[in-house]
Amino acid sequence: MSAALPDAVVPGPVLVIGCGLIGTSVALALRELDVPVHLRDASASHVEIAASVGAGSPDPVDSPALVVVAVPPAAVVETARAALAEFPQAVVTDVASVKAPICAGVTDPRFVGGHPMAGKERSGPMAASGLLFEGRAWAIVPTADTDPDAVALVERVATSVGAVVRRMDAGSHDRAVALVSHVPHLVSALTAGLLTEAPTDDLALAGQGLRDVIRIAGSDRGLWVDIIGSNAGQVGDILDDLAARLDDLRAAVRAGDGSVAEHLDRGRDGVSRVPGKHGEHPTALAVVFVSIDDTPGELSRLFSDIGAAGVNIEDMRIDHELGRLVGVVEVVVRAAAADVLHTALIERGWAAFR
Numbered sequence: 001m002s003a004a005l006p007d008a009v010v011p012g013p014v015l016v017i018g019c020g021l022i023g024t025s026v027a028l029a030l031r032e033l034d035v036p037v038h039l040r041d042a043s044a045s046h047v048e049i050a051a052s053v054g055a056g057s058p059d060p061v062d063s064p065a066l067v068v069v070a071v072p073p074a075a076v077v078e079t080a081r082a083a084l085a086e087f088p089q090a091v092v093t094d095v096a097s098v099k100a101p102i103c104a105g106v107t108d109p110r111f112v113g114g115h116p117m118a119g120k121e122r123s124g125p126m127a128a129s130g131l132l133f134e135g136r137a138w139a140i141v142p143t144a145d146t147d148p149d150a151v152a153l154v155e156r157v158a159t160s161v162g163a164v165v166r167r168m169d170a171g172s173h174d175r176a177v178a179l180v181s182h183v184p185h186l187v188s189a190l191t192a193g194l195l196t197e198a199p200t201d202d203l204a205l206a207g208q209g210l211r212d213v214i215r216i217a218g219s220d221r222g223l224w225v226d227i228i229g230s231n232a233g234q235v236g237d238i239l240d241d242l243a244a245r246l247d248d249l250r251a252a253v254r255a256g257d258g259s260v261a262e263h264l265d266r267g268r269d270g271v272s273r274v275p276g277k278h279g280e281h282p283t284a285l286a287v288v289f290v291s292i293d294d295t296p297g298e299l300s301r302l303f304s305d306i307g308a309a310g311v312n313i314e315d316m317r318i319d320h321e322l323g324r325l326v327g328v329v330e331v332v333v334r335a336a337a338a339d340v341l342h343t344a345l346i347e348r349g350w351a352a353f354r
C-alpha cells in the first residue's frame with residue numbers, strides 16, 4: 001500500500017469494482033489526482049481496456065482505503081457486502097442509479113450510498129471520461145448508522161473529481177431521480193420507439209430536436225430494465241401523472257382548444273427551473289452554430305479560436321450533415337457572449353451562424 005499523504009484525497013489505494021462507463025470514469029478522474037487505483041470486473045477484457053486507457057492497475061490490492069462499487073444496481077448489494085467482508089478497513093461506496101433497495105440491503109457503517117448524476121448513453125470502459133463528473137451533482141445517501149468519517153471520505157472524493165455533493169436520504173433520492181432521470185428516459189424510449197415503423201424518407205428529415213429527445217433511448221437495455229425495476233414504485237407514480245396529462249393533451253389537440261398552449265407554457269416553465277452547471281441558477285444560454293470540415297485538427301483550431309475570443313464553452317455537440325463531409329458544431333455559451341463569439345468566429349473565417 002502506498003504511503004498516505006496528509007493532504008491526499010484518499011488515505012490509500014482505491015479499488016474500483018465494475019470497470020464500465022462509470023467505474024472507469026471514476027478511476028480516470030482519481031488517477032488524474034495521483035490516487036493509486038486498482039481495477040476489478042467480472043469481465044477480464046473490461047479490466048484490460050480500463051487499465052490500457054490509464055484508469056489504474058489490474059493487479060490485486062491488499063488493503064484499499066476505499067472501494068467504489070460500480071456494477072449494475074441488481075449486483076450492488078452482494079458486491080458491496082463482499083467488499084466489506086474482504087476489506088475490513090475499507091470504506092465502501094457505490095454509484096448506482098437507485099438507492100433505497102441498496103441502502104436497505106447494505107447496513108454496515110462503512111458503507112456510503114452514492115450516485116453521480118452524470119452519464120452517457122454508451123456503456124463500457126471505452127466510453128469513460130475522467131471529466132464526466134465535472135460540475136455534476138453527486139448524491140450522497142448516508143443512513144443514521146453510517147460512520148461520519150466514511151461519509152466525509154466519499155464526499156471528498158466526489159468533490160475532488162469535480163462534482164457537487166447533494167446529501168439526501170434514499171427515499172427522497174429515488175423520488176427525485178424518478179422525476180429527473182428515470183421517467184424522462186422512458187419518455188425518450190417511447191418517442192424513439194415510434195420511429196421503428198416510420199418510412200425511411202420521413203426519418204431523413206430528422207433534425208436536432210428529435211435527436212435531443214431520443215439520445216438517451218440509445219442506452220443499454222439491461223441497465224435500464226434494472227434501474228426501472230429497482231425504482232418501480234416511484235417511477236409508476238410519475239407515469240400515472242404523465243398518463244393523465246397525456247390524455248388531457250391528446251383531447252386538447254383533437255379539440256384544438258387553448259389548453260395545448262397551457263401544456264407548452266408549463267413545459268417552458270419546467271425548463272427554466274432546471275439549474276445550470278454547478279447547480280447554480282439557470283443561466284440564459286445561446287447556441288452559435290459553426291460549420292467545420294470533417295478533417296483532423298479542425299476542432300482544435302475552432303476551440304483555440306473560441307478561447308482567443310475569451311468565451312467560455314458551456315456545452316457543445318457535433319452533428320454531421322447528411323451526405324456531406326462537414327459537421328456542424330453547436331457551441332453553447334452564455335447568451336450575453338453569443339454575439340461576441342459569432343462576430344469573432346466570422347472574423348477568423350469560420351462559417352458561423354446563430
Ligand SMILES: NC(=O)c1ccc[n+]([C@@H]2O[C@H](COP(=O)([O-])OP(=O)(O)OC[C@H]3O[C@@H](n4cnc5c(N)ncnc54)[C@H](O)[C@@H]3O)[C@@H](O)[C@H]2O)c1
Nearest residue numbers: 018019020021022041042071072073096097119120123124
Ligand atoms: N450509465 C449511466 O449513465 C450511469 C450514470 C450514473 C450511475 N450509473 C450507475 O453506475 C453503475 C454502472 O453503470 P455503467 O453505466 O457504468 O454500466 P457498464 O455496463 O458500463 O459497467 C458495468 C460494469 O460492471 C461489470 N459487472 C457487472 N456485474 C458485475 C459483478 N457482479 N462484479 C464485477 N463486475 C461486474 C460489467 O462487466 C461492466 O464492466 C450502475 O449501477 C448504474 O446504475 C450509471
Ligand SMILES: O=C(O)C(=O)C[C@]1(C(=O)O)C=C[C@@H](O)C=C1
Nearest residue numbers: 097116117118119120121181216
Ligand atoms: O446523460 C445521460 O446519458 C444519462 O442518462 C445520465 C443519467 C441521467 O439521467 O441524467 C442517467 C442515469 C444515471 O443514473 C445518472 C445520469
